[in-house]
Amino acid sequence: MATAAAASGLAGEMEVEAYRRLFPLAFLERHLGQSIRPDARRLSQVRETTVALGAVSTAHGSALVRLGDTTMIAAVKLEVMSPTAESPDEGSVVVEFHMPPICSPLVRPGRPADAAPVISKALEDVLMSSGMLNLKELCLISGKASWLAYLDIYCLNADGSLFDAALISAVAAFTHLETPLVSVGDDGRVFTVGGNEGKTKFEFVNREKRKLTLGDIPFSLTCALHKDIILADPTSEEESIIETYVTVVVDSSDRIVSIQKLGGSVASMEAIKGCISLAKERRHQLRDVLTNSVEAMEVDQTE
Structure with a gap:
């Protein structure tokens, strides 16, 4: 009897998995109809997030971030440069986001991922426009020498919400920077x-x-919109099914830094407001995660 029950259970699991693969949208909508998601999260629930500072010993600042199964490692290396004539008392920041083939089966060896340069540009825009970095702090000798900060972020595993994970890893790396x-x-x-x-x-x-003395720190939340249902922090499976995304970036003073909508149909103002509200809640969570990571590093250094 036990063997028959086990076989029946296994067959049932195989049927569910086959249905999930063959009819992904219908599978998702069956869950959404019960206000739950395929991974058992609530619609507005984000995945567990961890930050470990000092992950790269050869960098001047680094961090390892996990957002669910999405994993990023960020490293900042400083080099001395000659400042520009237009900004003789400022340094510079260069941002590069990398998606090696190891991060996803969708990334092919020898072919750069299409998302990588888009995320690189978005990260640089947010870090500069938020005011988190004061480029004058990167000046060494006015008109003669300043710091050039190379920020490299490597995606080790891509399971959705890549920009969100990349941004918190960048913030954490600059928090750790000396x-x-x-x-x-x-x-x-x-x-x-x-x-x-x-x-x-x-x-x-x-x-x-x-x-560095960091100013207002930017935090982001990406939401997937399906018929005005908001799914916070989508996985790669959800992203492959849903066409409309909204990424909201707010700073540590709850000011909106940017709102970006990617793909899909026109989103209602009510949905946009819902995404903003969730992003502000997420900002508090990420601030606590970042604070805890700094405290954990300080404890390790004193032991």
Whole structure:
């Protein structure tokens, strides 16, 4: 009897999985009709999010972020550069988002993912327009030397809401960032100096490693819209079925930084307002996650 019951249960699971693959929209709508999603989340519920600072030992600032099964690693490397004539007392930031083939079966070796440059541009726009980074803080010697910050974000696993995970990883990497010590050589060249190297040999431009003073921090939430039903933080399965998405970015003062709608039909104002409301709730959650990650790192450093 037990064997028959097990076989019947297995057959039932196989039928459900076959229905899920053959009729994905109908499968999703059956769940939405009961205000639940295929992964058992509520419609407005986001996946568990974790942030681990200092994931890359060779970077000046880094973080590993998991949003459900979506996984990102972000690293910031600083290099000394000559500032531009237009902004002699400012540094620069370059953002690159990478999707290697390991992140998704949809990414083919030798062919860059179409989404990568779009996310790169969106990240750079948000980081600059939010006011989180003060480029004057990246100045070393006005008109002569400043920091060029290379932010590289690698998607290790793509399971939906890529921009949201990439943005929190970028924010976390800059939160972890420490600027290295810098000295000026006899030839006037500015160069970085290791932390324990030549304390008396060099005259330092900056006397100690320091963290950047971050302004209003941007946080984002992507919502999928299906017949004005809002699904917060969609998975890749949901994204493959639903055509309309809205990504809302709000800062730490609850000001709207950007609203971007991708694909699909025209969304109602009520749906847009619902997405904004959920994004503001999400902002509080992500702030707590980020704060907890900083506290965890400080505890590790004191042990």
